[in-house]
Amino acid sequence: MADEVKLLKTWSSLFGLRVVWALKIKGVQYESIDEDLTNKSPSLLLYNPVHKKIPVLVHDSKPVVESLIILEYIEETWKQNPLLPEHPKERAAARFWAKFGDDRVMPSIWEAFIKGREEEEHCAFAPAIENLKFLEEQLKGKQFFGGERIGLVDIALGWLANLIPVLEEIHAIKLMDRERFPLLFAWIQEFSKTPVIADCWPPHEKLVSKYRAIRESLLAAAPPHHA
Numbered sequence: 001m002a003d004e005v006k007l008l009k010t011w012s013s014l015f016g017l018r019v020v021w022a023l024k025i026k027g028v029q030y031e032s033i034d035e036d037l038t039n040k041s042p043s044l045l046l047y048n049p050v051h052k053k054i055p056v057l058v059h060d061s062k063p064v065v066e067s068l069i070i071l072e073y074i075e076e077t078w079k080q081n082p083l084l085p086e087h088p089k090e091r092a093a094a095r096f097w098a099k100f101g102d103d104r105v106m107p108s109i110w111e112a113f114i115k116g117r118e119e120e121e122h123c124a125f126a127p128a129i130e131n132l133k134f135l136e137e138q139l140k141g142k143q144f145f146g147g148e149r150i151g152l153v154d155i156a157l158g159w160l161a162n163l164i165p166v167l168e169e170i171h172a173i174k175l176m177d178r179e180r181f182p183l184l185f186a187w188i189q190e191f192s193k194t195p196v197i198a199d200c201w202p203p204h205e206k207l208v209s210k211y212r213a214i215r216e217s218l219l220a221a222a223p224p225h226h227a
């Protein structure tokens with residue numbers, strides 16, 4: 001019997017998008033269910049009672065939550081088109097960089113996006129730039145973090161390719177310049193134009209409106225402090 005696979009997500013969630021990309025790369029058929037996070041469905045509350053967040057992968061009625069864990073589950077369940085390298089040391093390294101993306105890169109970029117006003121720019125951007133330099137190093141001699149093809153780290157960091165142009169447009173900032181990050185810059189281009197990725201990209205203009213509204217409401221609630 002064919003697997004029954006459902007994915008609870010939203011149109012814009014970059015965590016949800018990871019799971020979509022992994023399922024597409026593996027060629028797994030699934031039913032996509034878009035949640036309204038202002039009015040969470042009984043299924044979401046049932047399947048993810050701890051965090052009540054999307055994405056949730058439901059495989060034969062059993063839920064798996066937390067996007068990086070879902071990626072691992074997909075990799076272990078459907079063996080075709082591997083997302084992780086074979087060697088345990090390389091697998092460990094891939095898991096490290098995927099986690100680094102969520103633990104360090106994501107909050108630092110968000111901070112730069114929300115706070116980075118002209119006069120504070122240097123300070124607000126420093127952690128993001130430092131973190132991006134580590135990623136730049138990882139791309140030496142490689143087209144993708146996964147080598148010649150997209151792997152788990154590319155999928156886990158795919159939000160960067162998606163979001164950086166959106167944040168730069170809203171804020172008129174330049175985080176990812178070609179001179180400073182030539183390899184990451186080229187990776188964003190390559191990753192974004194790969195058909196399996198590009199086919200599921202949320203509309204750019206819709207993302208710009210969404211993130212502009214988020215930024216304005218956060219700034220209105222807590223305007224940046226000027227000494």
Ligand SMILES: N[C@@H](CCC(=O)N[C@@H](CS)C(=O)NCC(=O)O)C(=O)O
Binds near residue numbers: 037055066068
């Ligand atoms: N660490 C989680 C983060 C998921 C997450 O933050 N999901 C957001 C949407 S992008 C959500 O469902 N938010 C609903 C809420 O916080 O109530 C993962 O990797 O899956």
